[in-house]
Amino acid sequence: MRRMIEHVDEEYIVSIASRLVRINSENPPGREAEVASFLAERLSELGLKAKVDAFDRRANCIASTKDFERAGLLLLTHLDTVPAGEREAWSIPPFGGIIRDGRLYGRGAADAKGCIASMLGALKALADSGVEFGGEGLVLAAVADEEMGSQGVRRLISRGFRADYAVVGEPTGLRVCVAHKGRLVTTVKFTGRYAHSSRPELGINALYAASEFALEIEEYSKRIKGKDHPLLGPPAISATMFKAGEKDNMVPGWAEVVVDYRALPGERLETILDEFKHIAGKVDRGRGTRHETIVLRWVPPSEVDPGSRIVEVAAEAVRRVLNHEPEISGFQATCDMSYLVNDAGVPSIILGPGDLEQAHMADEWVSIAELVAAAKIYALIIHGILCAS
Ligand SMILES: [Zn+2]
CATH class of the missing domain: 3.40.630.10 (Zn peptidases)
Known part of the structure; x- marks a missing residue:
């Protein structure tokens, strides 16, 4: 048969x-x-x-x-x-x-x-x-x-x-x-303060904060190589999109970075987000910005x-x-x-x-x-x- x-x-x-x-x-x-x-x-x-x-x-x-x-x-x-x-x-x-x-x-x-x-x-x-x-x-x-x-x-x-x-x-x-692997897509949005670009000291430049955050994500991408799944290898992370600014003579009051994270079995949404918030929080404290994280997609x-x-x-x-x-x-x-x-x-x-x-x-x-x-x-x-x- x-x-x-x-x-x-x-x-x-x-x-x-x-x-x-x-x-x-x-x-x-x-x-x-x-x-x-x-x-x-x-x-x-x-x-x-x-x-x-x-x-x-x-x-x-x-x-x-x-x-x-x-x-x-x-x-x-x-x-x-x-x-x-x-x-x-x-x-x-x-x-x-x-x-x-x-x-x-x-x-x-x-x-x-x-x-x-x-x-x-x-x-x-x-x-x-x-x-x-x-x-x-x-x-x-x-x-x-x-x-x-x-x-x-x-x-x-x-x-x-x-x-x-x-x-x-x-x-x-x-x-x-x-x-x-799972997939998390998140927007991390930084809010600063608008100012005329002739007086940047009056504003808080959210673009700088978001840039620093994106570079921190690059550093984080090296650290997560330590995690390992026998069949899937390490997780993966990339900053994939960036948006900021409205006018060429304004200090931008907001900026956002889209982060794409490929998760291993056993990794939970909350734990991954906590790490993003920790990185973004450090940027906020150094620059006086505020951030929020918005989950666009989560496939466990x-x-x-x-x-x-x-x-x-x-x-x-x-x-x-x-x-x-x-x-x-x-x-x-x-x-x-x-x-x-x-x-x-x-x-x-x-x-x-x-x-x-x-x-x-x-x-x-x-x-x-x-x-x-x-x-x-x-x-x-x-x-x-x-x-x-
Ligand atoms: Zn298919």
């Missing part, structure tokens, strides 16, 4: 991946409706119950072998892509779905339409082999808005969806990722116990398909696994064809061989979790 479910249909997988790339689902603006309907039709053809869950001009596509609200195994991935950006940067059309030299090119080929196609390839192989899904069944959810605010997965979870295990489809180069990090069944089953699947010891690894970016683990308590891994380095750039591509291998791996994971007793 196992050998049969590894008979994936390469032509089908490549055709689905190429057709998915040809449907533009750039986010922003967030246009998932068309690709969601296309996918729901394909999933129905494979014998699953499939629906498009439309909300606020966005759409999730959800398919199930049993219930929509509960699953023994969830395959989660996303419909949206980052924008293609400047067309001149591309040497091939971003929405052409072009296949050349063993690669599929186009926006979303790696992140994450290749994952969707491989998941469908796995479901087709299982359907073709006539395997029966046991237990709580399978749900495939291809959700909206992973690249911006993760509205899609948050909607799924807030409506009560639960699963025993999940595989999150993101480009990991077929590595089994059991942890990912997450990790799963490497001894969890989902990790064992995935590792065994990778070993069987790739014929070498699986690499258990960490995912440097944030992804929707955060919400599954932190908000719904679902033990999850991240695994998919393509590499993060190929994503989010011009001439994005994914290797056809990896699409095919991923489909076999997904099929074995589904079989291992749901069908093997």
Whole structure:
């Protein structure tokens, strides 16, 4: 039986991946409706119950072998892509779905339409082999808005969806990722006092305070290299944006710095913010400014116990398909696994064809061989979790 479910249909997988790339689902603006309907039709053809869950001009596509609200195994991935950006940067059309030299090119080929196609390839192989899904069944959810605010997965979870295990489809180069970094985006705003720039001694220059703060963040970025996660390495911090001043002859009364922090599992929002406030407070005391910190975005990090069944089953699947010891690894970016683990308590891994380095750039591509291998791996994971007793 196992050998049969590894008979994936390469032509089908490549055709689905190429057709998915040809449907533009750039986010922003967030246009998932068309690709969601296309996918729901394909999933129905494979014998699953499939629906498009439309909300606020966005759409999730959800398919199930049993219930929509509960699953023994969830395959989660996303419909949206980052924008293609400047067309001149591309040497091939971003929405052409072009296949050349063993690669599929186009926006979303790696992140994450290749994952969707491989998941469908796995479901087709299982359907073709006539395997029966046991237990709580399978749900495939291809959700909206992973690249911006993760509205899609948050909607799924807030409506009560639960699963025993999940595989999150993101480009990991077929590595089994059991942890990912979190992301905090904060604005730190300094308030000083305006003055005419002919009399700067009457003002408090907030731009100087914010500059000092930005340089202190650079120093802090060196100190945090001491923290270390076995799979993810140290956290990362950068000052990424700076705003100050209204007129060229005024001492600026305010200035703000945006800080982007990539957090390790175990790091808490409050603790990270405390450190920023400590650094900003020192600047205030030296310069007479006041500061406030505004959290723009917080996606908590997450990790799963490497001894969890989902990790064992995935590792065994990778070993069987790739014929070498699986690499258990960490995912440097944030992804929707955060919400599954932190908000719904679902033990999850991240695994998919393509590499993060190929994503989010011009001439994005994914290797056809990896699409095919991923489909076999997904099929074995589904079989291992749901069908093997
Ligand atoms: Zn992605």
